[in-house]
Amino acid sequence: MTTPPRARRASPRTVMLPTHGRRHNLSLALQVLYTSGPMSRADLARRLGISKVTVSDLVAEVIESGHAVELGPSEQVRPGKPATLVDVNRTGLQAIGVDLAAHEVLRAAVLDLDGNILVRAERRIADETGEDTGEAIVAIVLELVQEMVAAATAPILGIGVGTPGIIVAGGVVDTAPNLGWRDVPLRDLIADATGLPVFVVNDADAAVHADYTLGDGGDDVVLVKIGRGVGCGLIVGGQRVRGAHFAAGEIGHVTVGTDGGAVCRCGKTGCLETWVSAPRLEQALAASGDDAPLREAGERLGIALAPVVAVLDLAEVVLSGPGHLLDGPLRDSVEQTLHDRLLARPEAELTVRIAHDSDDIVLRGAAVLVLWDQLGVA
Secondary structure, three states: OOOOOOHHHHOOOOOOOHHHHHHHHHHHHHHHHHHHOOEEHHHHHHHHOOOHHHHHHHHHHHHHOOOEEEEEEOOOOOOOOOOEEEEEOOOOOEEEEEEOOOOOEEEEEEEEOOOOEEEEEEEEOOOOOOOOOOHHHHHHHHHHHHHHHHHOOOOEEEEEEEEOOEEEOOOEEEEEHHHOEEEEOHHHHHHHHHOOOEEEEEHHHHHHHHHHHOOOOOOOEEEEEEOOOEEEEEEEOOEEOOOOOOOOOOOOOOEOOOOOOOEOOOOOEOEOHHHHOHHHHHHHHHHHOOOHHHHHHHHHHHHHHHHHHHHHOOOEEEEEOOHHHHOOHHHHHHHHHHHHHOOOOOOOOOEEEEOOOHHHHHHHHHHHHHHHHHHOOO
16 A cells, blocks of 8 residues: 555554544545645545545545535546546635744734634733733633634634643643643633634644644754743654653753753743743843843753754754844854754754744644644644
8 A cells, every 4th residue: 555645644553443444544535635735536546545436435525524625627638537626625614823922922813724824813911020821811812712713714623722831631731830820721711612623732832833744844853932931842753742741842941050040930940941931032132232142042952952852863953933032143052052962973964943934833833733633634
């Protein structure tokens, strides 16, 4: 059987019952259409390595559900009647993405299935010296989501939320110090308010999926998301890494060095966030008048990342956040620190780059994860 490109991402990890096998095939069909574009049923059957009859049955089901559409006859010249092309319903379905990680602002958007933003909105919130934390931010999030639901112009497939903090089973935010949250059932709160499927992930996880699915990301990458806090999204061997306690990549509250530092919101002293988060970098730059805080932040981030890169043999480090803070001395310092601390292997080149479209990367990644949750497409 020929495996379609990227279809490995939909591979099951447990034994499948017959009904599971059908869902798996439906997901594979949508996966191939999503990544390869419109094709005939016969071409789809060849890509999947299953019979035309089975593919016709699968296509009929995804068309009936509204997840795929017929686009009309193919323009490719072949003997006989032109084949009818089918594709994922890219413009006839929409998703809502929510980004709770940016500094001083919460964002939401309506997106099509290709990750294009159709409508957007945001709410300003108080900075870390203000009052907008805890229940106040929950209320703002619900208001913002309701506005996007009203703005959608097609059926909504679901709502994806990228938030700082540790997200556990059931879409519960176990802890998010920068938002003043602990044990917040965010998925259920939004689902109850909207009646829609809701998928809640860490903001860095959303960002790394956007880079991987819609950008240039490879199969072995760590993406560092810098905003109100600092977190990492990890993809290893083409699979997102969650960890035993759903906290893989949660490096913001790892202490870096033994020289003290500022007191963090979590109560510890010298957490990585106290050196590298966007608010702290802005404050340090204003106080210093030069780029020394950026170089120091890059060095400390590189120190924190070096063991991760070495243990997992990663090929890319991607930085996502405010470009004026990250692109320059900070990125250069991260690269130099990793070079100094890792075993030199010419055949194992490590790339340190800035993510494309950092402002919208969480919004787009949240929408990508809705596709994974609802269609099995990633």
